Amino acid sequence: MANDSNTPDEITEDMRDEISEHAKKLVDNLEHGDEQAFLEGFDELHGYDQGQFYLNLPPQLRQQVIDWLSPKQLADVFDDIPLDDDDVDPDELLKEMSPQYASEMLDQMYSDNSVDLLEQLNAHDLRMYLSLMPVDDAKAIRELLNYDEDTAGSLMSHDYIGINQQLTIPEAMHAVKQAAKDAEQITYIYVMDDEDNLVGVVSLRSLMLADDNLMLQDIMDTNIIAVTPDEDQEQVAHLMADYNLTSLPVVENDKLLGIIMVDDIVDVIDEEATEDYSRLAGVNVDNNDENPLKSALTRLPWLIGLIFLGMGTASVIDSYDTVVAAAPVLAVFISLITGTAGNAGTQSLAVAVRRLAFKESASLWKMLVQEILIGFTIGVAAGITIFAVVAVWKHNLLxxxxxxxxxxxxxxxxxVAGAFIPIIMDAIGVDPAVASGPFISTLSDLTSVLIYFNIAELFIKVFGGIS
Known part of the structure; x- marks a missing residue:
């Protein structure tokens, strides 16, 4: 029997083809000035696809879209545009609109997204757009712009629902319905007292299922999971993951300043992972610069540093020239030992950095014993393997x-070094990811050569030769 089901890849490809055909029709509508057909077709696209469609249009057709969409409609599109993409130039996109239209669109965007866009502009344009916004909205955006990058304050949005604890359930439901159109999410409703202090939180589900005779304060959860505006974004990501939250309140002196949405945390996790991987690799993997010279110059300092560290290994080998002269066959296995040890160190490093990144706590002594046992087990297995290979290959048991x-x-x-160097660096306040793979590998080369030639020298002295 034929299988009519599609694989996920086929489904994705079908969806792409369908969107592509739909986009062609929309372009045709634009070119022929069919506003009604365009608006109906554009509305059928997912928000992300609307953003990608808009970005891929030539400027003259984007101008047509601007003429046909209201600032609010285009704000919804811009809310789904990945502003951290290197191919997106916010300044260029905004200058295709009139300043008044652009400022109104920015005002209609969710505040966290609007701030992400505005902070990429020069000071003159930033002041211009803020001056054209309503005073209270501009003040709120300025407050968000003042928070340090990579903190909870820089991620938060003002678009939340906060209502008084004294409301009855029907009154609360009505208030939520009224505020929902301007809120970024309605999964959680934040509950305030008469002084506007945050005193609780209620899920929409709990609110909908509550008895109409109760008050909001009767069903709210007073065990509030919150962060301060200066909390590091990585800690915020861990907290939201640990408690499986879709939004997280940002609080200072019991006042609710804003909320952080899970979509922003996904971006943070991606950013932090890229940053850690860059340091592990000793190169900025997020740098898409196509200029070979510029890319080379960003990589050179780290590599030059490793050259000097590697010179230590070369010096050690040179100092054992008499050992190599007595048993030249030893030189054959230098790269094998250093390479294998370097790989083991890099594996241990990756586990240690992840443990530190996710704040997985364990006692130092327990970790030491664990890493020694792991290293011993791997070392014994690898040692026995290479012993058998060399003994058979070179017909030399010694x-x-x-x-x-x-x-x-x-x-x-x-x-052990791969596991503990990041811990030591973290303890002295240095990012443990800086103990990168190339650094650990080069350090392992040095220690491996010392171990190898000292053992070889001992065997030569005790047994009179191993060649």
């Missing part, structure tokens, strides 16, 4: 034993 023992100890040391 050489195999020396190489195997050196590899096992080098892996153990690299594993």
């Amino acid at each position: 050489l195999g034993l020396a190489v195997g023992l050196a590899m096992g100890i080098a892996i153990l040391v690299a594993n």
